[in-house]
Amino acid sequence: xxxxxxxxxxxxxxxxxxxxxxxxxxxxxxxxxxxxxxxxxxxxxxxxxxxxxxxxxxxxxxxxxxxxxxxxxxxxxxxxxxxxxxxxxxxxxxxxxxxxxxxxxxxxxxxxxxxxxxxxxxxxxxxxxxxxxxxxxxxxxxxxxxxxxxxxxxxxxxxxxxxxxxxxxxxxxxxxxxxxxxxxxxxxxxxxxxxxxxxxxxxxxxxxxxxxxxxxxxxxxxxxxxxxxxxxxxxxxxxxxxxxxxxxxxxxxxxxxxxxxxxxxxxxxxxxxxxxxxxxxxxxxxxxxxxxxxxxxxxxxxxxxxxxxxxxxxxxxxxxxxxxxxxxxxxxxxxxxxxxxxxxxxxxxxxxxxxxxxxxxxxxxxxxxxxxxxxxxxxxxxxxxxxxxxxxxxxxxxxxxxxxxxxxxxxxxxxxxxxxxxxxxxxxxxxxxxxxxxxxxxx
Numbered sequence: 001x002x003x004x005x006x007x008x009x010x011x012x013x014x015x016x017x018x019x020x021x022x023x024x025x026x027x028x029x030x031x032x033x034x035x036x037x038x039x040x041x042x043x044x045x046x047x048x049x050x051x052x053x054x055x056x057x058x059x060x061x062x063x064x065x066x067x068x069x070x071x072x073x074x075x076x077x078x079x080x081x082x083x084x085x086x087x088x089x090x091x092x093x094x095x096x097x098x099x100x101x102x103x104x105x106x107x108x109x110x111x112x113x114x115x116x117x118x119x120x121x122x123x124x125x126x127x128x129x130x131x132x133x134x135x136x137x138x139x140x141x142x143x144x145x146x147x148x149x150x151x152x153x154x155x156x157x158x159x160x161x162x163x164x165x166x167x168x169x170x171x172x173x174x175x176x177x178x179x180x181x182x183x184x185x186x187x188x189x190x191x192x193x194x195x196x197x198x199x200x201x202x203x204x205x206x207x208x209x210x211x212x213x214x215x216x217x218x219x220x221x222x223x224x225x226x227x228x229x230x231x232x233x234x235x236x237x238x239x240x241x242x243x244x245x246x247x248x249x250x251x252x253x254x255x256x257x258x259x260x261x262x263x264x265x266x267x268x269x270x271x272x273x274x275x276x277x278x279x280x281x282x283x284x285x286x287x288x289x290x291x292x293x294x295x296x297x298x299x300x301x302x303x304x305x306x307x308x309x310x311x312x313x314x315x316x317x318x319x320x321x322x323x324x325x326x327x328x329x330x331x332x333x334x335x336x337x338x339x340x341x342x343x344x345x346x347x348x349x350x351x352x353x354x355x356x357x358x359x360x361x362x363x364x365x366x367x368x369x370x371x372x373x374x375x376x377x378x379x380x381x382x383x384x385x386x387x388x389x390x391x392x393x394x395x396x397x398x399x400x401x402x403x404x405x406x407x408x409x410x411x412x413x414x415x416x417x418x419x420x421x422x423x424x425x426x427x428x429x430x431x432x433x434x435x436x437x438x439x440x441x442x443x
Contacts, residue, residue, distance in 0.1 A: 004123050007150070011399035014391075019403050022389035029391040038172030046166040050195055053160050057142050060088050060199070064141045066096045066132065068148040068164075069121040070246065071307070071326030074101040075333050076185045077147045078108060078211045083192035084145075085110035087200060094139075096132060103308045104330070107214030107338035121246075122398035123150050147188070167191045171361055172392060182360040183372030185211060185329075210375030213330065214338040215308050215315075222305075223312035230299045237269040237424060240301075240317035243283055244276045245325035247397035249356035249407050251279060252323045256353075256411055258289050260321070263417045265294035267424060272313060274327075275303045311335065315344045318378075318427070319420055321351045324362050324397075328352050332364045332374035349378040349423050351416060355407030356394040359384050381419055386410035 017025040036042065063084055067077035074097040084093050094113040097105055102116035117131045118124060124132075129151070136144060136156050144156055146163040153161045167187055174182040181187075189208045193200070232238070241261065245251035252260075264271055276282035283300055290298065301313065311330045314320050320331040328350070335344040352363050363382035365371035374380035385408040394400060394407075 004150070007123075008399060011393060011396055012401045014393040015401040015403075018389040018391065022406065026389045026391040029393050033172055033392045034176065038169055038175070040173075043166070043169040043173065046169060050162045050166055053143070053162055054195060056160060059142055060091060062092045062094075062139055062141045062143075063088070064094050064096070064136060064139075064144045066144065066146045066148055066151060067098070067118075069098060069118050069124060069128075069150060071098055071101055072329035073147070074098050074105055075211050075213060075329045076188055078105060078110070079185045079189040079208070080145060080147065080192050081108070081110050082208075082211065083189045086204060087192070087196050092139075094135070094141075096135060100307055103216055103219070103306070103338075104213045104311060107336070107341070108212065122396075124148070129155055145192075162195065171395075175358060175360065175392060177370075178360075179369050181370060181372050182358075183364070184361050186372045209334070210372070211333050212336055212375075213311065213333040214336050214341075215312050215344065216338045219306060219308035220312045220337065220344070222309045223316060226301070226305075226309075226313065227316060232270050232299065237267070237427075238272060238317040239264055239267075239269050239319045239321060239420065240272040240274070240314055242274045242320070242322035242325070242327050243286060244274060244279050245323045246278055247325075247356075247400070248279075248405055249394065249397045249400055249402065250324040250354075252353050252355070253405065253408050254282070254285065256408060256413060257282075258286060259413050260416065261286060261290060261298070262294050263413065264321075264420065265290075265297045267417075267421060269297065269318075269424070271298045272317065273298050273300050274310070275301060277303070312344075314348055315346065317348055319349045319351060319423065321353070321416075323353050323355065324357045328362070328364075332376065332380065334375040346376050347378045348376050350374045350376060350380040351383065351419065352381070353383045353385070353411065353416070355385055355387070355405075356390060356397050356400065358390075358392060358395055361395060379423065383411065383416050 014029055017029060065081050067073045081093055081095055092112040094115065095111045096115045096117050098118045099116040106114055115135050118128050120128050133155055136159060141159060144159055144161045146153060146161055149164050153163055170187055171182060174180050243257055273283050314331050315335050322328050331348060331350045335346055350364055354363055359382050360370050363371060364374040364380040365382040366373035366379045371382060387407050387409045389406055
C-alpha cells in the first residue's frame with residue numbers, strides 16, 4: 001500500500017510541474033530522471049546487485065517470471081521467458097500473467113507452467129498478491145524475475161529475486177542515444193542475455209524478432225464468421241481501427257479519430273471499428289458523426305468479441321491503426337494457431353499514433369532509426385504527435401494526473417493516410433485517385 005501511495009504521489013507531482021510549466025517542466029523532468037534513474041552510478045549499483053544474486057545461485061533449474069499487470073505486459077515480458085529458454089533449454093520456467101491474456105500466451109512452448117493470475121491494473125489487488133505469494137512458495141525456485149514495478153520484492157520472502165530496476169535504468173539512459181533500439185520488448189529480451197552473459201551456450205543465437213502469441217482455432221473461426229456475416233469479401237482491403245486506450249493520454253483525441261476515419265473511407269477498403277471498453281460508447285459517437293459515404297465502409301466489432309477473437313481479426317486485417325495501448329502489442333506479435341503451432345497470415349501493417357508515451361520505448365517502426373520493427377511481414381510505422389510537455393515520466397501514462405490532455409497538439413493525419421494509400425499500392429490494391437492525388441499535393 002505504501003508503495004502505491006508513493007508511486008501515485010510522484011507521478012501526480014510530475015503532472016503538476018508540466019501543467020504549469022509545459023516545456024521547461026518537461027525539460028527539467030527529463031534532465032532529472034536521466035541523471036538520477038539513468039545514471040551510470042545507479043545502473044552499476046543495480047548491475048552489481050543482480051550479479052551478486054546470480055553468483056549465489058547453486059543451480060539454474062527453476063525460474064519464476066512475473067510479468068507486469070497489463071495486457072501488453074504479458075506479451076512484452078514473455079520476451080524474457082524466450083531468452084531464458086534459449087540459455088537454459090532444460091530448465092522449468094513458470095510465468096505469471098494477467099488473467100485475460102491466458103488464451104493468447106497458452107501454447108508458448110518456452111513456458112513450463114502458466115499462471116494467469118492478475119486482475120488488477122495499474123496496481124495489483126490484494127488477491128493478486130496473495131496468489132503470487134502462493135505460487136512463489138509452491139516450489140523451490142532458484143530465481144524469481146519480477147518485471148512489475150508495482151510488486152515489492154519483499155513479498156517473495158528470502159527467495160532470490162531480480163527486478164525491473166536494471167531495465168528501467170537502461171531504458172532511461174538509451175533515450176539519449178537516438179540511434180539505439182530502445183523498445184521495451186527488445187530490452188526485456190537482452191536484459192536476460194546480459195544477466196547471464198557468462199553462461200551463454202557456445203551456439204547461442206542473439207537474434208530476436210519479437211514475442212509470439214497463440215490464438216485458439218475456435219477464435220480464428222469466429223473471426224472468419226464475423227467477416228462472412230458482414231458480407232466482407234475475402235480479397236477486400238481491411239483497416240482495423242482501434243478507438244480506445246487504457247489511458248486518456250494515449251487515446252487518440254475524438255476529432256483526430258473522426259478525421260482519420262473520414263479520410264480512410266476515401267480509400268478502397270472496409271473499416272472495422274473496435275468498440276470502447278474504457279471510453280464507453282466511443283464507437284457510437286464516431287458513427288454518429290461520420291458522413292453517409294463513410295458509414296457505408298464501416299463495420300463495428302461486437303463488444304462481446306473475446307481478446308483472442310479480436311486478435312484474429314487483427315491478423316485478417318491489412319492495416320491496424322491504434323494509439324499506444326495493449327492491442328498495439330497484440331498486433332505486432334507473431335501469431336500462431338495454438339492447437340498446431342502453424343503460422344497465421346502475419347501480414348498486418350501496424351500504424352501506431354503516439355501522444356504522451358515515449359515512442360521508441362513502446363512504438364514499432366520498420367523505417368525510423370532507433371525503432372524496433374513489428375514482428376510482421378508488413379511495414380510498421382509510428383506517427384508521433386508534437387507536444388511541448390512530453391517527458392520520460394509519461395512512460396507511466398496510467399499514473400499521470402495532468403489537468404488537460406495536451407499530448408496530441410499537432411498530428412499530420414495526411415501523412416498517415418498517404419502511408420496507408422502507398423501500402424495499398426504496394427500490395428496492388430486499387431485506391432481512389434482522388435485520395436492519393438490530393439494527399440500528395442498537401443504533404
